[in-house]
Amino acid sequence: MSLLEVKDLSFAYKNGVQIIERINFTLNKGDCLAIKGPNGSGKTTLAKLLTRILRPTGGHILLEGKDISELTLADIGKKIGYVMQNPERQVFSHTVEEDIAFSLRHRGFKSEEVEKKIDKMLDFFELNRYRKTSPFILSRGEQQRLAIASVLVLEPKILLLDEPTTGLDPLRKKRLELMLRELYYNGTTLIVISHDHKFLSKLFNKELCIENGLMREDML
Amino acid sequence: MTHFELDPRTKLVFVLVISSLAVIYRSLYWLIGLFACSTVLFFVFGVRFSNLLNRLKSFIPIIILIIFVQSIFRQEGNAVLAVGRFNLLTDVGVKEGASAALRLMILILSAGILVSTNPQHLIRGLVDWRVPYELIFMVQMGIRFLPLLREEVNDTFAAIQLRGVELVNVPLVKKMKIYSHVFLPSIANALIRTNQLTLAMELKGFGVGEKRSFYHEVSLKSVDKILTFVSIFLGLTAVILYYKWN
Numbered sequence: 001m002s003l004l005e006v007k008d009l010s011f012a013y014k015n016g017v018q019i020i021e022r023i024n025f026t027l028n029k030g031d032c033l034a035i036k037g038p039n040g041s042g043k044t045t046l047a048k049l050l051t052r053i054l055r056p057t058g059g060h061i062l063l064e065g066k067d068i069s070e071l072t073l074a075d076i077g078k079k080i081g082y083v084m085q086n087p088e089r090q091v092f093s094h095t096v097e098e099d100i101a102f103s104l105r106h107r108g109f110k111s112e113e114v115e116k117k118i119d120k121m122l123d124f125f126e127l128n129r130y131r132k133t134s135p136f137i138l139s140r141g142e143q144q145r146l147a148i149a150s151v152l153v154l155e156p157k158i159l160l161l162d163e164p165t166t167g168l169d170p171l172r173k174k175r176l177e178l179m180l181r182e183l184y185y186n187g188t189t190l191i192v193i194s195h196d197h198k199f200l201s202k203l204f205n206k207e208l209c210i211e212n213g214l215m216r217e218d219m220l
Numbered sequence: 221m222t223h224f225e226l227d228p229r230t231k232l233v234f235v236l237v238i239s240s241l242a243v244i245y246r247s248l249y250w251l252i253g254l255f256a257c258s259t260v261l262f263f264v265f266g267v268r269f270s271n272l273l274n275r276l277k278s279f280i281p282i283i284i285l286i287i288f289v290q291s292i293f294r295q296e297g298n299a300v301l302a303v304g305r306f307n308l309l310t311d312v313g314v315k316e317g318a319s320a321a322l323r324l325m326i327l328i329l330s331a332g333i334l335v336s337t338n339p340q341h342l343i344r345g346l347v348d349w350r351v352p353y354e355l356i357f358m359v360q361m362g363i364r365f366l367p368l369l370r371e372e373v374n375d376t377f378a379a380i381q382l383r384g385v386e387l388v389n390v391p392l393v394k395k396m397k398i399y400s401h402v403f404l405p406s407i408a409n410a411l412i413r414t415n416q417l418t419l420a421m422e423l424k425g426f427g428v429g430e431k432r433s434f435y436h437e438v439s440l441k442s443v444d445k446i447l448t449f450v451s452i453f454l455g456l457t458a459v460i461l462y463y464k465w466n
Contacts, residue, residue, distance in 0.1 A: 023338050051382060053378045056301075059458055073378060074382070077381060089376050089379065089405060089409070090375065092379070095363065102380075102385075136405070151383070154383070154384060
């Protein structure tokens with residue numbers, strides 16, 4: 001059984017404008033999928049469809065064999081960690097550590113365990129010195145690291161990143177690449193949406209090109 | 221696109237007259253008549269039927285709530301629905317509820333007339349009426365940012381749920397606490413954006429000159445003057461007739 005299967009996926013707005021048309025692809029554990037395409041081609045819409053934020057107008061998405069239309073966002077969040085194009089929209093707690101702890105506390109993890117996981121994430125993403133800081137005063141790159149940390153703390157099977165290199169300097173980009181490589185070696189399936197072809201070519205074994213909502217899938 | 225290219229100020233007068241009448245009228249029948257008039261005007265100004273439906277559809281829960289609350293708190297009249305000695309719904313209550321709902325719908329429809337207006341032309345016209353430009357500009361910017369704010373709130377809601385938080389089967393108190401998380405980033409982002417916008421506007425010279433010029437010029441044509449006069453006259457007549465007959 002595939003981890004994620006997308007069958008004839010289509011999406012159109014109520015006014016009839018077709019954004020995504022008959023997209024098909026399959027992802028297995030450990031795959032790295034790069035989603036490329038020009039501005040307005042439907043990449044972010046595809047990400048929102050994969051996480052059920054938007055409902056498709058045609059086709060199906062199967063997550064571990066289950067149609068995601070039967071799952072709640074909370075169920076999907078346990079398996080897919082989604083980092084949005086605008087990370088400032090998905091950090092919402094009073095401090096950095098509270099933001100990482102948010103999903104753990106809501107799942108009833110014990111305090112010692114939560115502390116341990118927060119420490120691990122803060123170390124990994126070099127956010128230790130901001131532990132008690134408000135996430136809203138962080139730079140975009142830092143907010144993005146926090147957003148990734150906050151979704152990774154749940155150890156999702158799939159990590160979906162939308163334009164993760166936007167606004168990152170070369171050093172941060174390199175670190176992001178190393179982090180993704182480490183996650184990949186740990187068995188996390190990656191889906192990354194980006195314009196940055198150089199960044200994508202280093203890690204990915206599958207690519208999906210979208211142009212005007214239509215796909216072109218190639219195995220690298 | 222309107223069928224008649226009226227001056228935005230003429231439309232504004234229409235909206236003011238209709239919304240004032242909606243607030244003044246207390247009688248259900250008068251409100252029904254006013255609702256019919258505003259629906260006709262809505263189409264005359266070229267606003268599409270789908271737009272009308274969408275506009276009203278999003279307010280249905282509020283309209284139902286208003287009818288329910290108004291009905292339940294008016295105990296006089298004949299009982300339509302009662303539990304023991306307590307009247308849940310009375311005929312007077314239902315009438316009051318229907319009136320309040322109609323009033324709200326008229327306000328929504330009359331505001332929709334302004335949708336067919338170019339905001340730049342409206343600003344230009346209001347400046348001619350000596351309304352401070354800065355004030356109109358700020359209101360216009362606020363309205364322009366509303367869809368963005370809605371998108372942000374939706375994204376934050378989705379992000380919270382994707383972190384494994386169910387919003388459906390959560391107790392109300394816990395739900396309110398979760399909602400507070402949604403408004404925190406929205407307010408923070410709105411403040412940051414306001415700050416950036418202020419800087420951008422100052423860099424572009426906003427408010428530097430004492431008198432500013434405009435790319436678009438608008439002027440009241442004869443038909444606008446006549447219609448403005450007629451709508452004010454009809455509005456006043458409608459108020460006088462209402463008080464005379466009620």
